Amino acid sequence: MAFNITLFIGGTETTQALAILAMDTFIKYPEIQKHLIANPQDIPKALNEVLRFRSPIMSMPRIAKQDFEFKGNLIKKNDLVNLWIGSANHDPAVFPNPDSFDINRDNSKLITFGYGIHYCIGSVLAKLEMRILFEVIFQHMKDIRLQPGTVLKRIPSTVVYCYQELPVIFNRI
Template sequence: MFQSTLFNRTGWYHKMQDEQPIYFDQDFSFFFGAQGGWQLFRHDDIRAVMSDHETFSSEYISKRGVNFESNLGLIDPPHHRRLRSIITKAFTPTFVTAMAPWIYEQCNELLAPFLESGEMEFVSNFAAVLPMRTMAKLIGIPIVNYEDFSIWGKSLTGDPRIIGMDIYFKSMQDMRTLFEGIVEERKITPQHDLISSLLSAESEEGKLTMEELLSFCGVLLLPGLETIKALLINTMAVLIERPEVAEHIKAVPEDTTKAINEVLRYCPPIISIPRVAKRDVTLNGQEIKKDDLLNLWLIAANRDPAVFENPDTFNMNRDNTKIVTFGHGIHTSIGSVLAKLVGKIAIEVLLQHLKNIRIKENVELSIYVSTITNTLSALPITFETNEVAVNANGN
């Protein structure tokens, strides 16, 4: 079933890599409302663009309705360098990995109500909820705001031709208002959360301004939420399509990280990312003009046969150091450590409890409609319970 829905949609990408590796599509719609842009499909071209921030800028988005000037993912050096040097003082791998015991607890809590029935809708009951809880815990957002996360995430990743840009900008403004209130509270009463850590973080570049802090929380929250959600869905889909992978991970749990890394290549949660040309430039024979938008197809780059042998085959033992799922160069995602940690823990817990996972009978799967996120809209599953795991946990 997955062969036609999620994993093997790469025939078109391979065709473009061979015949039109760079071409201009005047009808392409970007998630922020712009239309028309160059489409890039080859791994080397995409890495070259991501490496050259002096020619291809990350400052591609309109600033209407909310100030994006301090958004780490949407700025170039030297401002980017200053922000990253301060943020990395607070958002460290140690800070992230300290959440591991709590994430294990959340995974078990989310799964427990479904063990007896042997079925669940994996997206709405697990894959969508765990990232919301995790991002809220990490940043320091009250539990009452979880439902807002879903609305904001859909407004960011949905097709702008369907949801409309007014909803997009309203969501950004609502999110900003929430963060402003929390920041003011943390100034008075610091907590063990990222907002408190960012307020105190300082490097030789100074401290974050209020605008910079708010922007970073926003760029971490929504992309992080949707990326982790898609990673969980796509990993579960792989385990169903390839039960031998699930059995291998159960037998050799230390290979869970390798499996997650291959999912990130084989079926990445993000489809593509934009850039804008800062000057006229020739790239692979194409004349790109200043202010032209570019769309970098990460999903195609990760399946480029010039870089990955047998790219349409899932192989957790391959070298994945060249995948571009989390970007490349100075704009490599700062949230990649968190996404991989949540994915690893979730799969460990799921496979500890579940076996013989299947798609529920008579269900037709559909792709989530988005210009950013590469995943399924729903994933109803059935399973058997691993009795050893259940008894070991006292259930």
């Protein structure tokens, strides 16, 4: 039952968050939005950078399997460790200029979908859904922007990073 709940939440809440964060990012970077309308083949690269730049999953708890030391801190077996995915995806030792949005960045080491045995089984589906979503959006919409007067409110969570709503206006293509 717990596994089914994980699949359901992973397949809905995080995918919704990724769609909202991607749209918000493309609004904040109108030159990227214009580029993607003209070059839809770059949508997967742009979405991959959104996954690094604004990970919909902020953190993930784990239980230490053995004692170990990390940067001078002793972590004991069975200690609860909270892994901050968004922070790791902004590590300048792994991602040069991590605070810049670059669709041509090598994102082969991003950990938004986890790693190893904890890698998200829905990652391929999520990427496919997002690619199709933005291909359709950019075939019909341009100059996408926030509705005037919008104040974005985050969903109160330390796990999922998302807004409660993202009201947009746009021009038809």
